[in-house]
Amino acid sequence: MQDYLDELESQSIYTLREAYNRIKPLGMLWSIGKDSTALLWLIRKAFFGHVPFPMIQLDTGMELPEVYEFRDWIIKEWGFDFICEQCPPEEEMDQTLPPNTRAAARKTEGLKNLIGREGFKGMIVGIRRDEQSMRAKERVFSPRSFDGTWDYKDQPAEFWDQYKTEFPEGTHVRIHPILHWREIDIWRYTLRENIPIVPLYLARDGKRYRSLGEKNITVPVESNASTIEEIIAELETTKQSERAGRTMDSETEDSFERLRRSGYM
């Protein structure tokens, strides 16, 4: 009998195998955070220990040092193809965006450059529905138009685990294998599977990072959870939203929508 984590895992493996079979070339955006590292683990589960497509970091040079350290260690430990894509500077972003949103938009541009150059047809992204109300409306296979934008007003029908896997030339698809997971599920799974994490998630001096973004636009939250067990206990009762520490989410009513529409994760 499968427990609920097994069910979540099995669904994600199914999605990953569909993506790998239907879409080539494929890559995955690995932000090095807890979600995409759990997703990387799921990839190894799906492909029997192999990571059959590259992991991609959209690097702004602004991650915390612990993140880079963890990244280099995992790459050495697990061994897989890795692409580090340098994002264009903030000055080149849409200047009408609020400042923190503008900083986040660098990743969108980096991704566009990468896809334009490498011709990826599918990009696996570790977003979840419970993170943010815009992401809650995502599809598992979510097409992006020629310029990378998300036509959120006309998303494809998706049901019975049948996905949109064919596209006109020049477009690509985002694949979201952990869309149905919650934050607490990721932590329970990380604990159960013993998946390594960046230590910044664990509280030190009454603060921890709940969500890891660039150091200029992410702030730690108050917490005494210094083990994963304690994080899980904290999440069972918390009323704080996960991305409270992500300043760009709520700069204006539509700032996150604008980011996502133009291709942000």
Next chain:
Amino acid sequence: MAKKEKTESAQELAKLGVVIVGHVDHGKSTLIGRLLYDTGSFMEGKYEELKEVCERRNVPFEWSFLLDAFQAERDQAVTIDTTQIWFKTKARSCVIIDAPGHREFLKNMVSGAAFADAAILVVDAKEGVREQTKRHAYLLHLLGLKQVIVVMNKMDLVSYSEERFNEVSAETEAYLGEIGLTPLHVIPVSARSGENIAAPSENMPWYMGGILLDVLDTLSPIPPATERPLRLPVQDVYRFDETRIIAGRIESGVVKAGDTLVFSPSNRQATVVSIEKWNSPGKIAAAGAGESIGLTLDQPIYVARGDVASHEKQAPMLTNIFRANIFWLGKKPLKAGLNYKIKLATHEATVTVQSIDRVINTDDLSRAERDSVQTNEMAEVTFRSRELLALDPYLENVKLGRCVVIENYDIVGGGIISMEGLPDLRQTMYAKQDNIYAVDHLLTGDARAARNGHTGAVVWLTGLSGAGKSTLAMRIENVLFNRGMQTYVLDGDNVRTGLCADLGFTPEARMENIRRVGEVAALMSNAGLITLTAFISPFQADRRKARDAAGTRFYEIYVKADLETCEKRDPKGLYKKARAGKIPEFTGISSPYEPPENPDLEVDTATHGVDACVEMVVNFILDRVRADANPANATQQIPPAKAKA
């Protein structure tokens, strides 16, 4: 701490998906917003954020904005796309799925509702049952959702009237009853003011039933189909190293190491050496429905994505034809005769819409015979595929009993499969298991007919030169072909150059020519083709020989036109030459034509236009070749024609 973890996980076991459906503006999103708020499930600052948004927009507070996060949704006060949001009742975690009610977004409604184990149908007490109330209810039925709660919303707008509640309840329940759904509860609420949602309403003392929050705990998740026969659709075959691993998810049943599996439709067999999962402690003895696994087999049989593994005794049906109850989301109508791609579990196939049997009007549930299905309509359709499909009737196996329809790049419909009255070709094709590699010896005419959707036939057109045999034959062939049928025309041109190249035009040579055509037509008919012949074949005796060669399904069609008309047409100038004596023994001029005494059909091209004649013959053929391919006659064998020898 450890103990808490345990109870928490026990709750998680019973995770439940509940979709909220109903007509546009009846208050679905508001209901969810309010349910979450009243149970203290809002994140810190969320209420303040929404309040600020509403104030800035200068609108009264809208609970729906919790879900309706897109600017376009807030601007137009309508849900565009489905959302999923987590929520905890006393008993368990729920995923509440918001669905849009506007008809334009039905594809989004389906995309949400298909995830659900249960549904809440929201009906505006003032407006009553509306168009999408019914359409959504009908879709719940197609999506296999049996647990339905009706929520009668906006009771505040009808002064909390019990009478009005009873009236609309009766209307709603009557409709649901007709499609086989019985609501578990009907609850009068006011979503906006939070009455009967998480707390009882003081304004409706007459209501004795439970409030929504409590009633949610009477719903339960649909369990995995572990008890059903094994179905493992192959997703992929991996060769990352020397081991070949068959990857897939078990959709139903249980597989054990050591089991002998049969892969459909190829019917190849192999034994499971191991069940594979990465990083799994120890050997895996068995795996059940819902698990994504890998298999290694004892034999290197050819297995590919789309094949379905099962146990030999309980294999899926094999067929070229199936019926489906579909919902159509495409912008272009579905039409009979058109080809589409379908996805059935991991298998993709091209199918032809053989017929649209009924279009269902969800408003009054009336059924109409039409030749197309429009956007958002429901219909019963018969599909035919060239290749053999492995599937199950929906009632026997949900996952292998449904398919989606693709047009261009998009999913444009979904359907649940019925095989009622249709044969399982596994019986005819693989009658004896030990002969599976020698299928040819076991192939029957029925199997061919069932694959093609029609039997073979010889349609023998006879008539004077210029009567229109070739013209008709070519047109008929075209029409049949476009209907996805197997057909071919034999006429002077393609026979005289090869098969009968050695024959001249003496009476004996002409007789031999017709004899050979008759024999070849019989063979082609046995091979399953609707074979049309277009020869003058003036003598009854020759035509009788052709009929004997075919043995059965020989139809003599008299293409009639009086000599005068034919001579006037004279498409090849032959009459002129014959009149001038340049062609000896020309039928009708210098040689007799014996009209059929009892033709199976007579068409007069002198008095009817070509199209009318084509239609007559096509209908005549369809009536016969389809009726004969009807599963009701499936036991009827094509008698071994003597041409077989």
